Amino acid sequence: MSEPLTDEERLLQATARDFAEREIAPGAAERDEAERYDRSLFTAMGGLGLTAAPFPASVGGAGFSYLGWTLAMEELGAVDMAMAVSLSVHILSQYPVVTWGTEEQRDRWLPAMLSGEALGAFALTEPLAGSDAAALRTRAERVGGGRGARKDPGADPGADPGEDSGAGGGEPDAYRLTGTKIWISNAPEAERYLVFATVDPSAGRDGITAFLVEKGMPGFRFGTHERKMGIRACPAAELIFEGCEVPVANRVGAEGDGYRIALSALGEGRISIAAACVGLARSGLESSARYLGERTAFGGPLSEQQGLRFMLAEMARDVAAARALTREAAAAKDRGEPIAEVSSLAKWTASDTAMRVATDAVQLFGATGYSRETGIERLMRDAKGAQIYEGTNQIHREIVAGGVLKRAGSRAGGS
Numbered sequence: 001m002s003e004p005l006t007d008e009e010r011l012l013q014a015t016a017r018d019f020a021e022r023e024i025a026p027g028a029a030e031r032d033e034a035e036r037y038d039r040s041l042f043t044a045m046g047g048l049g050l051t052a053a054p055f056p057a058s059v060g061g062a063g064f065s066y067l068g069w070t071l072a073m074e075e076l077g078a079v080d081m082a083m084a085v086s087l088s089v090h091i092l093s094q095y096p097v098v099t100w101g102t103e104e105q106r107d108r109w110l111p112a113m114l115s116g117e118a119l120g121a122f123a124l125t126e127p128l129a130g131s132d133a134a135a136l137r138t139r140a141e142r143v144g145g146g147r148g149a150r151k152d153p154g155a156d157p158g159a160d161p162g163e164d165s166g167a168g169g170g171e172p173d174a175y176r177l178t179g180t181k182i183w184i185s186n187a188p189e190a191e192r193y194l195v196f197a198t199v200d201p202s203a204g205r206d207g208i209t210a211f212l213v214e215k216g217m218p219g220f221r222f223g224t225h226e227r228k229m230g231i232r233a234c235p236a237a238e239l240i241f242e243g244c245e246v247p248v249a250n251r252v253g254a255e256g257d258g259y260r261i262a263l264s265a266l267g268e269g270r271i272s273i274a275a276a277c278v279g280l281a282r283s284g285l286e287s288s289a290r291y292l293g294e295r296t297a298f299g300g301p302l303s304e305q306q307g308l309r310f311m312l313a314e315m316a317r318d319v320a321a322a323r324a325l326t327r328e329a330a331a332a333k334d335r336g337e338p339i340a341e342v343s344s345l346a347k348w349t350a351s352d353t354a355m356r357v358a359t360d361a362v363q364l365f366g367a368t369g370y371s372r373e374t375g376i377e378r379l380m381r382d383a384k385g386a387q388i389y390e391g392t393n394q395i396h397r398e399i400v401a402g403g404v405l406k407r408a409g410s411r412a413g414g415s
């Protein structure tokens, strides 16, 4: 049985719900149609503290529990998945600095992001590296200085992640980034990019390193705008690096820490996406229930047809189960427990639920659901992407299976 919500968590939930219904919902259909990002909504979320909500007060955050954060994300997902994803990615791009960054990096990077003045993005995917993120090819060549700060792969995994191992001697002065990232949400709107590149392509995941890159840095430009099926009001674009020089002070963690940094941030981001999916599914369920009560056929409201009532019941069951799992994942994070597996379970379950409920909602609305005038088909288009981004649901099956096998003592278990 989960703990009752605290007053602070209820306040965050009510704040998000009020803003979502009053400010985000009214223009959502128009923004989707026009593929238009409304920056003023993001700025306003900053004013409400939503851009700082899940971070501790010690780094300038609002200090809400992660459970509280999922309540807020559910409210945003219920009215506009595009805005929910934009905010979730913005939060995702800050985790590595909060968790792995130095004091100087936190002071320099976080205030404008926590306040909602600067928008963030998380740049991992490449044309030849999606699910297989360790295959990324964007190069980070050392410029000047010593031989770099390559982390010893066998070094103590419990060591302070912000600590530089110093293995390998002196630091370079900078890194030169060359390569292409694709499908980067919030680009080109965002000012702040967390970019993963490799200092040694032959080293696989051990070469991957995280960098802070700002819009406008020489050698960094935007390529194709991704034309999407859903969440069309959340922009996504290619990032092109052509010898972009990034000072060593912008490297997060040591050389070779990037893969672990990406995975740990994604573990948190997946819970946030799961919560938004619960909101989307809730919206499909509630709209369907209203419609079945209003629509008459064969001499009475459709809500009297048992076949349709059973569909509604199954939708309600799936929403409740996805919400429970998402909140359990958030509570595990709040307790400081490992979350890789439970966040995969939550994201996989909630995004599949969102897709199934949205598809059923279109069916229950008939042609009205298929029309672009009612917003029901948007739920279906918006749900689909969540089965793909932040780890496809096949990859989540892999993560979960690895955990199960590991506990069973199998050699095929996850590491």
Ligand SMILES: Cc1cc2nc3c(=O)[nH]c(=O)nc-3n(C[C@H](O)[C@H](O)[C@H](O)COP(=O)(O)OP(=O)(O)OC[C@H]3O[C@@H](n4cnc5c(N)ncnc54)[C@H](O)[C@@H]3O)c2cc1C
Binding pocket: 089, 122, 123, 124, 125, 129, 130, 131, 132, 182, 183, 184, 185, 186, 228, 231, 236, 385, 388, 389, 390, 391, 392, 393, 394, 395, 398
């Ligand atoms: C709307 C949207 C927003 C995105 N935003 C971002 C972002 O902000 N930042 C970012 O870095 N990326 C982003 N992405 C990219 C996203 O993370 C990748 O699309 C995703 O990781 C899958 O990679 P891929 O598309 O290359 O598919 P692939 O990895 O090529 O996979 C193709 C298919 O094969 C399956 N597959 C692959 N490997 C295995 C395996 N080992 N076992 C079983 N099945 C497998 C996959 O599940 C998928 O069905 C976004 C994508 C979308 C659609």
